Amino acid sequence: MTPSTAERPQMPIEDFEELAAAAPAHVHLEIVDGRLRTRDPLSVEDFEELERRAPETVRLEYVHGKLEVKAMPDGNHRSIYMWLLRQFLAQRPDLDLTPESGVKAEAYRKGRARTDAALVPVDHFRGHGEWSQANGILLALEITSHDRDTNQRDRIDKPVGYAEADIPVYLLIDRDNHTVVVHNEPKEGRYQQSPSYPWGATIQLPSPVDITLDTEELKDYAD
Known part of the structure; x- marks a missing residue:
């Protein structure tokens, strides 16, 4: 069966702006096709530091070398x-x-x-x-x-x-x-x-x- 999941934006722009402002200076975030990405490769250590600084409304994961945003539960x-x-x-x-x-x-x-x-x-x-x-x-x-x-x-x-x-x-x-x-x-x-x-x-x-x-x-x- 083909999943029926709606194509929703990954995160609100307000959350992105707050996360980007809190990110370590050398971690550059951007939104690409509605998804959160980093301009440069992200190390595990940089991810953990970014996650510690993230606002409470943003849940982050690091999956196969990619930064991911996990949806808030309904x-x-x-x-x-x-x-x-x-x-x-x-x-x-x-x-x-x-x-x-x-x-x-x-x-x-x-x-x-x-x-x-x-x-x-x-x-x-x-x-x-x-x-x-x-x-x-x-x-x-x-x-x-x-x-x-x-x-x-x-x-x-x-x-x-x-x-x-x-x-x-x-x-x-x-x-x-x-x-x-x-x-x-x-x-x-x-x-x-x-x-x-x-x-x-x-x-x-x-x-x-x-x-x-x-x-x-x-x-x-x-x-």
Whole structure:
């Protein structure tokens, strides 16, 4: 199915102007075809400094060497997260489904991904900084947003980035296609299994997650 995501601007011009004013002097930002870009290659260190200075309304990621803006969640996005949280807590009270987790992803941990949530042992992130090593993360969660970069970011780039970081499961709740994709078995930078299920199916998430999801309620959040 072809995604129905609307071609929305990546960020308001007011947010761009505030971010550009706060950027380090040697980091030059611009908008190209509605997308945030840098004039020169951006190092991981420069990205982290830019992210620290970003206004609260801007969420940044560093994916495959590119600066990306992650869309702010809407009401259905937040409701889907809470639906998942209730199921995870009921079945695995020994784990936290921690929202908005910054993860060092990709090969050699050169990427910086801001997951919608990360499934980890209770208190796993205690004492961590903004960006955590992927070690110990059992599952990365992404819920697609209605922005123009969802297809490339969530369906193409992040499966590679999370597999390269050896995160056992990448769970994608796809709001455009009304599917749940369970990427698992990372090996040599790729997930070996990526079954897709329609909303309404009962899904057994593989080890080390071992949770059964009844996705019938997802139909309530179709938009």
